[in-house]
Amino acid sequence: MELLVFVAASAMVLGGALGVILMRNPVHSALGLVLTLFGVAVHFVALEAHFLAAVQVIVYAGAIVVLFLFVIMLLGVDSAEDLKVDGLTIQRPLAAIIGIGTVAIVSVAVLRTRSTIAAGPALEASGDSNIRLLSRNLFSDQVLAFEITSVLLIVAVAGTVLLTRKQSGPTGARKGS
């Protein structure tokens, strides 16, 4: 039973990931990403991490990919992009190096620590233990990283607003008036 769930979820993850890369239409790629995220959510459920599964669907599938789609629709990038043209010539070799490097690092990390990964605290039978453990960890040991992440998001938002604003003021040349 566990194996069956694992195989099905992994097929979803890998199929979706391949779809993201191979589909020519950006909307189809985004849908492939949704499939991958759902597969990860199924993995979370199989590992008894119900809360993470729910958050995975709500935040990633429900908000982030919807925003991707929103931007794709708004910009009207319906037609498949011409993949022959390369904007930055160094981009592709760099991407290959980083991709292979990440896979290598992750597999080395998994292989070396496979026997020493400590078992987490045992889950209680009650339904809310998941969220309790997670929040206790997040708001005690990790609280600094957590708060700094939120500051990072604010900075990103403020920067985006600043960059997209029209140049204006008494010296700025404004169109149309």
Place this chain on the structure above:
Amino acid sequence: MAVSELAGLFQGDLPMGSPMVTGDPLLDGPLLWAPLIVVAIKVLVIFVLGLVGTMFMVWFERKVVAGMQNRVGPNKAGPFGILQTLADGIKLFFKEDLLPDRADRFVFRLAPFLAFVPAFLVWSVIPLGGDYSGGRDGIVTILGQQTRVQLADPPIGILLVLAMSSIAVYGIMLAGWSSGSKYPLLGSVRASAQMISYEAALGLSLAAVLVTSGTLSTSGIVASQTTLGSWNLVTTGFIPFIVFLIAATAELNRPPFDLVEAEQELVGGFNTEYSSLRFALFFLAEFMNTITMSAIVVTLFLGGPRPPAIGNTALTIPLIPGALEGTIWFVLKLLVFLYFYVWLRATLPRLRYDQLMNLGWKVLIPISLGWFLLLAAIRVGDSNGWNVIAVVVIALVSLGLGYLLFTAALRVSSRQRDREGAMY
């Protein structure tokens, strides 16, 4: 706020008076035939109830709106025209199924199911009834098996509802995009912007309920609302209820927030190119979502299927067995909200787009966030034994300061926009 205090909040268990709820007793123990049959019956009942309820809702809406406009409404098929929806449904099945030339074939076919399936799945976590007499806490006995009157009681409970509503966005969005036509695309872009904006307010007012109930499970939320005074409507102080109701109306794309299918501007909205069975699926999903959203409001704020009680004396209906009574109360509470939605549709004009966005981002989200912080402060003070009045006063003062800063920021930004010249 110090780390240890926050950690103390999470170490504190459920609020006093609410029993510890651990899932559905049906699924404890080995898997046998009887529990399996009970689950199968539940699935069947929910499926049939969902469809029949939707049929009823369409008829109810047409009849009530007709009444409010001094018309008769459907009156030919069946008594009071109650079979009119069935007749319309059968007619839709026999219509031609059109596929536009410029449509994206796969996504066009997929979209109605993405709207329809989540609408059904939400039903599975809603407590639809139960026996609350004599401290039985909603447990009923079917075929010798003790169980709850809800299909599933997962530990994430109410988060499943949020997850499903975020999947439902895809149905509408992709329907509009894949039609390959401009009006549906406009409708779906509007829909996604609107649903994402109001999901934040919805989630924040939901969080207020979760802080007072102390659990995510829907049956746990119902169990924490034992008396009229402990209904979350009262314990969260009305504001989250009102915010939730407004945000839910916007999530449902119902009037006055129906810019997604504004007929005067968009022909039909995101579903313009759909016909026959696929259109019927969208239509069903829309009305079913109205019912499920009302059911969620009842579960979260009005004690779900619990009979209203003051102190230890519950209001019971005579001559009805306890197991049925929960369902009757649930349906009565549900009807109030269904009527409320129809009433809104019959009376309110549609919002303008900038009004919609202003209401969502500048009013509902700040209010629900501030109220959530206030409730959380009271909870922390409660578990640490602080003076309640001092906590409330300090929280209100800091919220007031936040409000002043917020209005100042809004004023500065609107002045700058005036100086730069409005873009619209």
